[in-house]
Amino acid sequence: MARKKNSSGDITRPRIRAAALRLFARHGYAAVSMRQIAAAVGVQVGTLYLYTADKQSLLFDLMETHMQDLLSELAALPTAPTPLAALEDFTRFHIRFHRARSDAVFIAYMELRNLDPENFGRIEAMRRAYEAHLDGLLIRGRDAGAFTVPDTKLAAFAVIAMLTGVNTWYREGGRLSLEHVEDIYWQMVRKAVGA
Amino acid sequence: MARKKNSSGDITRPRIRAAALRLFARHGYAAVSMRQIAAAVGVQVGTLYLYTADKQSLLFDLMETHMQDLLSELAALPTAPTPLAALEDFTRFHIRFHRARSDAVFIAYMELRNLDPENFGRIEAMRRAYEAHLDGLLIRGRDAGAFTVPDTKLAAFAVIAMLTGVNTWYREGGRLSLEHVEDIYWQMVRKAVGA
DNA sequence: GTCTATAGCGAGATAGAC
DNA sequence: GTCTATCTCGCTATAGAC
Numbered sequence: 001m002a003r004k005k006n007s008s009g010d011i012t013r014p015r016i017r018a019a020a021l022r023l024f025a026r027h028g029y030a031a032v033s034m035r036q037i038a039a040a041v042g043v044q045v046g047t048l049y050l051y052t053a054d055k056q057s058l059l060f061d062l063m064e065t066h067m068q069d070l071l072s073e074l075a076a077l078p079t080a081p082t083p084l085a086a087l088e089d090f091t092r093f094h095i096r097f098h099r100a101r102s103d104a105v106f107i108a109y110m111e112l113r114n115l116d117p118e119n120f121g122r123i124e125a126m127r128r129a130y131e132a133h134l135d136g137l138l139i140r141g142r143d144a145g146a147f148t149v150p151d152t153k154l155a156a157f158a159v160i161a162m163l164t165g166v167n168t169w170y171r172e173g174g175r176l177s178l179e180h181v182e183d184i185y186w187q188m189v190r191k192a193v194g195a
Numbered sequence: 196m197a198r199k200k201n202s203s204g205d206i207t208r209p210r211i212r213a214a215a216l217r218l219f220a221r222h223g224y225a226a227v228s229m230r231q232i233a234a235a236v237g238v239q240v241g242t243l244y245l246y247t248a249d250k251q252s253l254l255f256d257l258m259e260t261h262m263q264d265l266l267s268e269l270a271a272l273p274t275a276p277t278p279l280a281a282l283e284d285f286t287r288f289h290i291r292f293h294r295a296r297s298d299a300v301f302i303a304y305m306e307l308r309n310l311d312p313e314n315f316g317r318i319e320a321m322r323r324a325y326e327a328h329l330d331g332l333l334i335r336g337r338d339a340g341a342f343t344v345p346d347t348k349l350a351a352f353a354v355i356a357m358l359t360g361v362n363t364w365y366r367e368g369g370r371l372s373l374e375h376v377e378d379i380y381w382q383m384v385r386k387a388v389g390a
Numbered sequence: 391g392t393c394t395a396t397a398g399c400g401a402g403a404t405a406g407a408c
Numbered sequence: 409g410t411c412t413a414t415c416t417c418g419c420t421a422t423a424g425a426c
Contacts, residue, residue: 161360
């Protein structure tokens with residue numbers, strides 16, 4: 001609030017977060033030392049503790065911010081006229097959002113086990129909210145006769161796993177543009193839910 | 196060959212592997228110490244080095260064995276009469292195999308980044324061979340007019356990601372039996388490839 | 391085949407100077 | 409706001425007794 005603008009802390013903090021995000025994604029939380037993060041930022045290790053209570057808090061902050069962004073951007077999607085259109089919007093949103101933040105996505109999935117129980121619970125709740133959104137969408141579509149799915153919960157898991165999988169193989173400048181990948185996955189999702 | 200049967204090493208070795216597998220899956224390779232593994236087995240830490248050159252070799256052995264099992268069991272599946280039947284066999288095999296070895300599956304995916312480059316290359320090659328099997332199956336089915344897939348490579352990635360995802364939520368004694376889960380996923384896979 | 395003991399190192403975190 | 413210096417701990421790996 002009353003904080004002076006452009007204090008060096010306003011610059012250092014995001015630099016620490018960016019360095020930690022990248023290093024955690026590359027090598028894993030447990031394998032990365034505070035010294036490595038400090039070196040990547042260009043400060044000494046003691047400086048990091050001005051911005052984070054400890055290493056665990058740094059990890060949790062990164063994951064929490066990521067999940068909050070995911071949920072708020074999902075909520076910001078325009079309302080679709082039909083269940084089919086809503087599912088298409090979700091499909092394309094999921095691929096684009098996850099592709100644009102592959103480091104954070106990787107961490108949010110792989111480092112869950114390195115969170116202490118309370119922090120784990122909070123992240124899990126957000127992940128379940130995201131899944132519940134898709135499940136609700138599938139339920140409405142099925143009830144409206146637009147989809148044929150044997151089990152909406154399993155279909156939600158299956159769709160999310162399928163779409164998140166794009167991150168494991170997609171590379172910029174490869175055989176297909178991301179737009180084209182979206183088109184292909186949307187065809188597969190649409191057929192999988194019997195639309 | 197000429198080794199005496201039931202020497203204590205024949206017992207200790209698999210116990211070390213089992214303990215390492217479980218601990219690596221639970222907490223991650225980097226977060227698990229050789230001391231923890233030794234304690235889980237009930238030996239002192241020096242003993243571990245009688246069975247493994249170092250921690251990295253222990254990880255690689257576990258991953259290599261897992262991938263070899265995966266490929267040999269896949270190769271042992273009876274030949275199916277049609278592409279559709281072959282895809283159903285693959286679907287059910289993948290779910291069952293991965294469910295039965297969830298610790299090894301988790302490690303083989305999550306700890307790739309902790310392998311040194313040469314070891315990484317070997318595991319990656321086996322993973323690609325598995326994907327290529329499914330891709331080949333999809334190509335034959337599409338050419339025979341049994342499937343409608345826009346891109347067989349992407350369909351293979353999508354199917355594998357979808358099926359492997361079962362491990363993230365399935366729990367013994369839950370709402371659905373594994374057999375039932377197989378049925379539901381097979382319906383989704385079948386529809387996704389336009390069969 | 392397993393143990394005890396330890397070398398050598400790097401980790402997370404903190405204190406206090408500037 | 410950042411640095412230097414350091415405390416304390418636990419790690420991988422090895423040596424040598426039994």
